[in-house]
Amino acid sequence: MGTDFFRHFTRILTPCVAILWITSAAAEPQHGISMYGTPDLPPDFVSLPYVWADAPKGGNITLGNTGGFDSLNPFVRKGTVPWQLSFLTHESLMGRSWEEPFTLYGLLAESVEVAPDRSWVTFTLREGAQFSDGSPVTVEDVIFTYDLLATQGHPKYHSLAAQIEQITKTGPRTLRIDFNTENRELALLAGMRPILSRAQWEGRDFANAPLAEIPLGTGPYTVTDYEAGRFVQLIRNPDYWGADIPFRRGTHNLDGIKLDFYGDASVMFEAFKGGDISALREFNAEKWATQYDFPAIDRGDMVKSEIPHQKPSGMTGFVMNTRNAPFDDWRLREALIQAFNFEYINDTLTGGAQPRITSYFSNSTLAMKPGPAQGAVAALLTPFASDLLPGTLEGYALPQSDGSARNRKGIRTALALLAEAGWTPKDGVMRNAEGQPLAFTILLAQNSSENIAIADLYLSALTRLGIDVTIETTDSAQYTARTNAFDFDMTLYRRALSLSPGNEQRFYWGSEAADQPGSRNWMGVKSPAVDGMIDAMLSAKDEADFNAAVRALDRVLTAGRYVIPFWQFTTGQIAHIKALKYPDTLPIYGDGPNFMPEVWWYDPS
Structure with missing residues (x-):
């Protein structure tokens, strides 16, 4: 499908034609939408359940980031952007409730309606919705945004575009999106795109705009000042259109x-x-326990808050680039996993307080079950049996050491696996049959001191195996550029996952994304089984089938041995000035940018 396909099919229909569409499909406008069933909150809900509706306004705070930034456009591939920015300055047609997986409520759109088979969705814009410059949000802005993100936006936006058949204006404040793919999530995904100003970007180079060209948003905050790489100042818009919705x-x-x-x-x-x-x-449990005892904490001027959650662990660890030898051999990848002495490294750096990530969706109901695949999970995986790595169907678990520095069992297992893969030690150097040494580089950002410490401890085990490993550090801009281009052997990988995984899974580990610069498929997975499980997940008609597909996907990814997992964070840890307060009711997703600072308030008393 060409890059100008939105312009090709977008057209204006008369209101009577729109009425015929709605009547024939027997759909009705709703205040929210869920993947399965109906939203928990009624149409007349007052506020989200984890929010204090009458929280006071006021106060100024400062948050810290490591590294720097050279862009204030979160929606393109180019540049390094403050990660909080898009959450504070821009909005979408629908907004997520962090208490309900797979549920959205009206934000820029006042209502949504979908076909019974989810083949199309219609949004009605909220009257009065505005950009921060006071200009109204129009249907034309929405259609323009979908075109802009599909052609010049970050690659993560491209998958949805390929699954849209047409977008049509059906009234002064309504538009309809028709899909060309059977995928229940598309109606939700369509409501989660950030909306940009057509007046600002039409005819402009959005993908390569300079730092000073900050995308106009509809969100509560605007950027009022910045210094490249030093600071960004955001001020709450006193005329914010949505303060009372x-x-x-x-x-x-x-x-x-x-x-x-x-x-x-x-x-x-x-x-x-x-x-x-x-x-x-704070992401280090030992540091949280031992180093937050400074005077401001002792005086009570600062407070330590712990925020539990029920979301998946996601994946954090050293990822191996399987596009290149020797990481294209699963036996070598398993050997490197065996050599990683997690128990010793965890005890050294966190005091052993944080449990290990055991799979991509561990710590949640979506996680793969231990032991052999059974029931619906086995049924989904069996057709791909010939492509599956050992352990996928039979059951796969990460190795456990005795906690000592030597990790003899892990080293012995690693040596045996390396021998199977054609690597043997000669004069203290691991070599293949051609005599080439086994050598690679671990690429890390300069500001990631904890990850550098992990790599240093790991290095000793690899040296014992006769593997020549170099730890290379680079600044954040170079690190972003190189990882976007998959220019690494091994590097740190962090991928947060939710209780509502969907189309983004193709961007994370789908075959098509493996060769797409800027995608999150850093490991280069090209697996028919992975693609098949994502397809099954997206076409599931009920929650049981969906859960089975995600658990099957979790098995294929974990047994793929693409990442050497670190520890997980089962509780959010935030230290803060005592004037910062948050509600007593916590969302099931726990901490994140939609919790702190979004629902916090400032109480100077």
């Missing part, structure tokens, strides 16, 4: 949010201790 009531309470940038995490921590940062997320 139910989905937004009680959220975005802070007057100002400043994002300061630091060279590494240790410098940022010292800045927090000195009072230059208002809140800091």
Whole structure:
């Protein structure tokens, strides 16, 4: 499908034709939409269940980031962007409830209606929705945005575009999107695209816009000042259009949010201790237990808050680039997993307090079950049996060491696997049959001190195996450019996953994404089984079939041995000034940008 396909099919229909469409499909406008069943909240809900609807407005805070930035456009592949930006400045037609997986409620759109078979969706824009410059959000803006993101936006937006047959304006505030693929999630996904201004970007080079060209948004905050690589100042828009709609009531309470940038995490921590940062997320349990005892904590000026959650662990670890030898051999990848002495490294760096990630969806109801595949999961995987790696059907589990520094069992197993793969030690150097040494580089960002420490500890085991490994560090801009181009042997991989996985899974590990620069398929997975499980997940008609497909996908990915998993974070840990408060009711997703700072408020008393 060509890059100008939206322009080819977009057309204006008369209201009477739109009425015929709606009548024939027997669909009705709704205030929200769910993947299965109906939304939990009624049409007249006051606010989201984890929000204090009457939270006070006011106060200014500073948050810290490591590294730098050279772009303020979160929607293109080029550049490094402050990760919080899109959550604060831009909005979509529908918004997610972080208490309900796979459920959206009206945001820029006041209502949504879908065909019984989910083959099309219609949105009605909310009257009064505006961009931050006061201009109204129109149907033309929405259609233009879908075209812009499909042609010039980040590759993560391209999958949906390929599954849209046509977008049509059906009234002054309504549009209809028809799909060409059987996929229940598409109606939801269509409602989650950020909406951009046609007046700002029509005829402009969106993909390569300079730093100063900040995309106009409809969100509660606007960028009022910045210095490249140093800070970004966001101020709550006093004329924000959506302050009183139910989905937004009680959220975005802070007057100002400043994002300061630091060279590494240790410098940022010292800045927090000195009072230059208002809140800091901590991802190391031992540091949380032992190093947050400075005077401001003792005086009660700062508070340690723990936020539990029920979301999947996702995947954090060292990813191996299977596009290149020797990582294209699963036996070598398993050997490197066996050599990674998790128990010792975890004890050394976190005090052993954080459990290991055991699969991509561990810590959730979507995680693969231990032992052999059974029931619907086995039925989904069996047709791909000839393509599956050992352990997928039979059951796969990560190795466990005795916690000692030597990890003799893991090293012995690794040596045997390397021998099977054609690598044997000669004069202390692991070589293949042609005499070539086994050597690779671990690429890391300069500001990732903890990951560098993990790599250093891992290095000793690899050296014992006769493997020549170099740890290469680079600045954040170079790191982003190289990982986008898959220019690495092994590097840090972090992929958060939700309780509502969907089309983004193709972008994470689908075969088509493996050769798509900028995709999240860093490991280069090209697996018919992975593609098949994603297809099964997206076409599932009920929750039971959906869960089975995700568990099957989890098995294929985990047994694929693409990543050496680290530890997971079952509880969010946030240290903050005592003036920052949050509701007593917590969302099942726990912490994240839609929790802190979105539903927090400032109480100077």
